[in-house]
Amino acid sequence: MKFYAAQIQAIAEALQNIFREGAYADKEIARVLKADKRRGSQDRAFIAEHTYGIVRYYRLYTHLAGGEPQSKSDWWRLIGIHLLASGYTLPEWREFAGLDAETLGAQLAEAREQRVLRESIPDWMDAVGTEQLGEAWPATIAALNDQAPVVLRVNRLQADPDRVTRELAKDGIKVKPLAEDALIVTERKNLFRTHAFRNGLFEVQDYSSQQAAPALQVEPGQLVIDACAGAGGKSLHLAALMENKGRLLSMDIHGWKLDELKRRARRNGVTNLETRPITTTKIIKRLTGKADRVLLDVPCTGLGVLRRNPDAKWKLSPETIDRVVAEQDGILSSYSRMVRPEGKLVYATCSILPRENSERVDHFLNSEEGKDWVLEESKSFLPQRDGYDGFFVSRLLRTR
Numbered sequence: 575m576k577f578y579a580a581q582i583q584a585i586a587e588a589l590q591n592i593f594r595e596g597a598y599a600d601k602e603i604a605r606v607l608k609a610d611k612r613r614g615s616q617d618r619a620f621i622a623e624h625t626y627g628i629v630r631y632y633r634l635y636t637h638l639a640g641g642e643p644q645s646k647s648d649w650w651r652l653i654g655i656h657l658l659a660s661g662y663t664l665p666e667w668r669e670f671a672g673l674d675a676e677t678l679g680a681q682l683a684e685a686r687e688q689r690v691l692r693e694s695i696p697d698w699m700d701a702v703g704t705e706q707l708g709e710a711w712p713a714t715i716a717a718l719n720d721q722a723p724v725v726l727r728v729n730r731l732q733a734d735p736d737r738v739t740r741e742l743a744k745d746g747i748k749v750k751p752l753a754e755d756a757l758i759v760t761e762r763k764n765l766f767r768t769h770a771f772r773n774g775l776f777e778v779q780d781y782s783s784q785q786a787a788p789a790l791q792v793e794p795g796q797l798v799i800d801a802c803a804g805a806g807g808k809s810l811h812l813a814a815l816m817e818n819k820g821r822l823l824s825m826d827i828h829g830w831k832l833d834e835l836k837r838r839a840r841r842n843g844v845t846n847l848e849t850r851p852i853t854t855t856k857i858i859k860r861l862t863g864k865a866d867r868v869l870l871d872v873p874c875t876g877l878g879v880l881r882r883n884p885d886a887k888w889k890l891s892p893e894t895i896d897r898v899v900a901e902q903d904g905i906l907s908s909y910s911r912m913v914r915p916e917g918k919l920v921y922a923t924c925s926i927l928p929r930e931n932s933e934r935v936d937h938f939l940n941s942e943e944g945k946d947w948v949l950e951e952s953k954s955f956l957p958q959r960d961g962y963d964g965f966f967v968s969r970l971l972r973t974r
C-alpha cells in the first residue's frame with residue numbers, strides 16, 4: 575500500500591485536535607475530511623479508519639512510543655507505530671526512522687499481557703468495570719474495541735425490508751435480514767448518499783438501540799412523550815410504531831437537537847410529532863399525569879457504545895459517572911410524573927454499568943416518587959453476548 579504525506583498529516587491534525595483541544599472524534603474527522611474536498615473515497619476511508627484506530631488504542635501506542643506526543647514528529651511517529659502494529663509496511667520516511675516490525679512486535683506482545691494496555695483504557699475504568707461487571711468485564715471491554723456492525727432500521731411508514739434491500743442493491747450495497755425491522759449491512763459503503771436514505775426508507779440504528787421504542791408498548795392514538803429525544807433516533811421509531819396516529823411529543827433541553835429531529839421527521843414521513851424544548855420545569859409540570867407512555871433515553875456515560883465513540887475512553891472520568899447518575903435520578907423522579915395512572919415508562923441507557931441501569935431503577939422504585947410504580951421488565955445487552963452495542967431497557971408501570 576502506498577502512503578501519502580497528506581493522509582498522515584490529516585490524521586495527525588485530527589489527533590491533535592481530539593487529544594489536545596478536546597474535540598469529539600466523529601466531528602473532528604468530519605471536519606478534516608470536509609477541509610479538503612479533492613480526496614477520493616479510499617483516501618477518506620483511510621483517514622477515518624486510522625484516526626479512530628489510534629484513538630481506540632491511544633494508551634497502548636503512547637506506551638510503545640515512550641510517552642504522549644509533544645511535537646508534530648511525535649504524532650507522525652505514533653501513527654507509524656499504529657500502522658506497523660496493524661500489519662502495514664512503512665515507507666522509508668525520515669519521520670518513521672527507527673521503527674521496525676520485529677522490535678515493535680516484541681514490545682506489543684509484552685504490553686498486551688496487561689489488560690489496561692491491551693484494551694487501552696485508563697486504570698480507573700478498568701477498576702470500575704471490574705467492580706461493576708465482575709467476570710464479564712474482560713470479554714465486555716474486549717468486544718467494545720471491535721468494529722461495530724452497521725445495522726439499519728426499516729422505516730415502516732414508507733417501506734418494508736424487501737423494498738429497502740432492493741433499493742440499496744441498486745447502489746451496490748448488500749444487506750441481510752436481522753430481525754423484523756432490522757437489516758445488517760454486509761458491505762460498508764456510504765449509506766447516506768443513497769436514494770433510499772434520502773427518501774427516508776431507513777435509518778442507521780444499532781440493533782440494541784432498536785429495542786427501546788418497542789419496549790414502551792405504544793399504540794396508535796396514544797399521547798407518547800420522548801423526554802430526552804435528542805436528534806430523535808427513538809422518536810422516529812416510536813412514530814412508526816404509532817403508525818403516525820396520536821400525538822408524539824419529543825422534548826430535550828437542547829433545542830438545536832430537536833431542529834435536527836424535525837428535519838429527520840420530514841424525511842421519514844412522520845406527521846404526528848411535535849418538538850418542545852425544555853426551557854423551564856413548568857413544561858414538565860404542565861404535563862403531569864397526561865401521558866400514556868414516556869420514554870426516558872437518559873444521558874449516560876456511553877460506555878456501551880465505545881466501539882462507535884472510542885474517544886469516550888479518554889473524555890470520561892469517575893466524576894462524570896457521579897454527575898450522570900445524579901442527572902439520571904433527577905430525570906426519573908421528575909419526568910415520571912408525566913405518566914398517567916396505568917401508563918408506562920421506559921428507562922434506557924447506552925451504558926453497561928449496573929450503576930447507571932438497574933441500580934437507578936431500584937433507586938427510583940425505593941424512593942417516595944416511585945411508590946406507585948412497579949417494574950415490568952428489564953433487559954441488558956452486552957456486545958460480546960448479544961453482538962451489538964451495550965444497552966439497557968427497563969419498563970415500569972404506574973399503578974395509580
Ligand SMILES: C[S@@+](CC[C@H](N)C(=O)[O-])C[C@H]1O[C@@H](n2cnc3c(N)ncnc32)[C@H](O)[C@@H]1O
Binds near residue numbers: 806807828871872873
Ligand atoms: C442518550 S441521548 C438521547 C438520544 C436520542 N433519544 C436518540 O435516540 O437519538 C440523551 C439526551 O438527553 C438530553 N438531556 C440531557 N439532560 C436532559 C434533561 N434534564 N432533560 C431532557 N433531556 C436531557 C441530551 O441533550 C441528549 O440529547
